[in-house]
Amino acid sequence: MSTSISNTYEDFVKGFHPKSGLDLKFYKQNQMQRRILSFMNSHGHPTYPEFLKALNADPVLYDAFFKHLTINVSQFFRDATQWKTLRETIFPLLLQNKTPLKLWSAGCSSGQEPYSLAMTMMEYFSMAKFSILGTDIDVNVLRQAKEGLYKQNDFASTPPEFLQKYFTSSDKGHQIHDSVKRQVSFQPQNLLTDRFQTGFDFIACRNVVIYFTEEAKEMLYKKFTDSLRPGGILFTGSTEHLFGLNHLGLKPVSSFFYQKQ
Ligand SMILES: C[S@@+](CC[C@H](N)C(=O)[O-])C[C@H]1O[C@@H](n2cnc3c(N)ncnc32)[C@H](O)[C@@H]1O
Structure with a gap:
């Protein structure tokens, strides 16, 4: 059977x-x-x-x-502790060496993650120049990302002042402001088969590989490493520890943040 x-x-x-x-x-x-x-x-x-x-x-x-x-469940500022590390340690580290920063949210679902990156840059690093790419295999979630209209439960981890400052709320939901939208470009992409751009300072790939086989994960993390510039950082999900870092050419800088050597 x-x-x-x-x-x-x-x-x-x-x-x-x-x-x-x-x-x-x-x-x-x-x-x-x-x-x-x-x-x-x-x-x-x-x-x-x-x-x-x-x-x-x-x-x-x-x-x-x-x-x-x-499975495209997401949230703004998902895993608040990691976003604090990003704001206090990782972005300052990256900005010491280079601007504009080239950021990528790989497997971005309906845009919560790349828009959280954009709001963090706008709020805490307002003088820095940056670009953000959001990609996903699912064209329907990318359509929602471009529309930028969200429900209350997308904000469970969001500081209330961000909701007030960067969204307009109505009975339809919470509409992200054009000033944030303009910071992010969205593209369809299959992480397993498509070619990647290069020269990224920062790649977030979180809660995407949960269902990938070990071989597929290995291949993907190798592709991400090739896409980062030396010193660039990969940000993984809160259950996604990378092993075999030397072989990949990555070293941990904080929990769930790995730097290309
Ligand atoms: C659970 S969501 C994660 C969203 C966001 N990164 C977060 O952590 O909140 C996983 C996303 O990965 C996307 N995904 C799954 N397989 C993919 C693939 N092969 N290439 C690109 N995206 C993929 C799904 O469409 C989904 O939107």
Whole structure:
């Protein structure tokens, strides 16, 4: 029984790749299979081949499934302690050596992370020049990022004065100001297969690799290291410790911040 599910899963992975550009072989099979089967059950699709057909025929179903697979939960200033370290230690360190700073939020979801970077720069380093790139594989979250309208629960970790200063609130939600929007450019990108720009001073890639296989993570962290300038810093999620740093050419500067040597 488990062999036949496994075979069928592999066929599904092959069938889904050309349409989506998402190669699920880079993602942990157990977790992905569980997520796919739960979606199929809740939407009344009994088998992988039938489900693939339905995905090809129904764009609304496809978008809902892609969203379910990519898990784009985010928040402004997620993990407040790390943002304090960023403000008090990491950005001052980077600004000693270079301006303008070139920053990248990789796997940026609906923009909460790159906009948090922009607000931090605007609030605490107002004289510094910088650019911020936000990328994600999911074009729907990038559309939301560009729109910049957020719900109250996006602000659970946000100091209230930031909400007051950089957003206009109404019954529709909290609209980010154009002054912040202008600091960030968004682009679709698959971290596993697309080429990266180079010369970054800072890359945030947080809560993105949770479902990647060990090989995919290794490949990705190598690509990030190649994209950083010497002295540049990689910021990871609060469960994502990097091992084998010498081999990657990174050294820890603080918890979850790694510097290219
Ligand atoms: C949980 S969110 C993290 C958002 C933000 N970095 C944070 O920590 O709050 C993960 C994001 O990674 C994106 N993602 C997953 N696989 C990806 C891939 N191969 N390439 C680019 N983005 C990917 C998802 O679409 C999702 O928006």
